[in-house]
Amino acid sequence: MNLRNQFKQNVYSIFKDKLKVEDNYFILKEASDNSNQQQTNEAFTEKWASYPQGEARDSYYHYQKKWYLELYGFSNEGELREYLGSRKVIFDAGSGQGVMTAWFANLAPQAIVIGMDFSEAVRQAAEIYSSIPNLFFVKGDIASSGLRDGVVDYVNCDQVIMHTEDPEGTFAELVRITRKPEGEVACYFYAKKALPRELLDEHFRSASSELSREELWELSEQLTELGRRLGELNITIDSPEIPALGIKGGEQDIQRFIYWNFLKCFWNGELGRETSIVTNYDWYSPSNARRFSEDEIHVLAEKHSLKEKYFHVEEACYSGRFAIS
Secondary structure, eight states, rough: OOOOHHHHOOOHHHBBOOOHHHHTESSSOOSSSHHHHHHHHHHHHHHTTOOOOOOHHHHHHHHHHHHHHHHTTTHHHHHHHHHHHTTTTTEEESSTTTHHHHHHHOOEEEESEEEEETHHHHHHHHTTTOOOOOEEESSSGGGGBBBBBTTTEEEEHHHHOSSSSOOHHHHOOOOOBOOTTTTTEEEEEEEOHHHHHHHHHHHHHHHHHTSSSHHHHHHHHHHHHHHHHHHHHHOOEEEEEBGTTBBBEEEEEHHHHHHHOOOOOOTTTOOOOHHHHHHHHHHSSOOOOOOOHHHHHHHHHHHEEEEEEEEEESSSEEEEEEEEO
């Protein structure tokens, strides 16, 4: 029996639900029964199909890997490799194009690494990374993973949970499948923004649901161009603090002031125009995009009796590693 088949036999054993199998690609469920979730799945299928290739893609994922280490408390890639070296099963919940999943598989060749996603990108990922023997991809819903209780040593749910229909229920599912004791769940949550931005985000997301894919991409290009033009003004505003609206005071670049408090118009010159467009599309196209306060996350961890091994705060997000006690 070759190495791939040895790993595959172990994959069968950790799923309680029956899987349709195609080499390193498994199908648990093709589509969601919930209309909002299915719309979100389709939005991400569109996003990944349109994602920049070549240098733009490489630059983006170099940035993402570096950021991942910051988000989850690893000083460098070597420390992450050492951390994953003792893990037998790693589950990447919401694996997208599979770049990060493949990263984990290469860092931890002794482990079964499974990427699950509800978009069509997961099939493409299986094709691209078919040469990695310990890496498998599953099309399915991470909120109902089909895995047995306590079989995963490390769950990664990076920039995904807020796009599920019931994020708290999804988090409970990820805790259920994590090994007890001392398995860990790494999770990223969108942070709530200033009140005007929250209200506008909800309005725009509702309005966006009525737009065609072509119109959504056009909107994303326009927002990107707005962000670029605002950034190039090089104007600083000294804003008063407005606590009732969640607006922070102090000197801020005008683009960032508008971005954080009123309207997401993402622009990052280092990542480039195409990646900036996709980032704006990523925000407005999915129906599901829940935001959290810091207190809500701490309460969620406490509800599941989790130990916060590492917690990271940024203006855009919260992230952490939560250990099963």
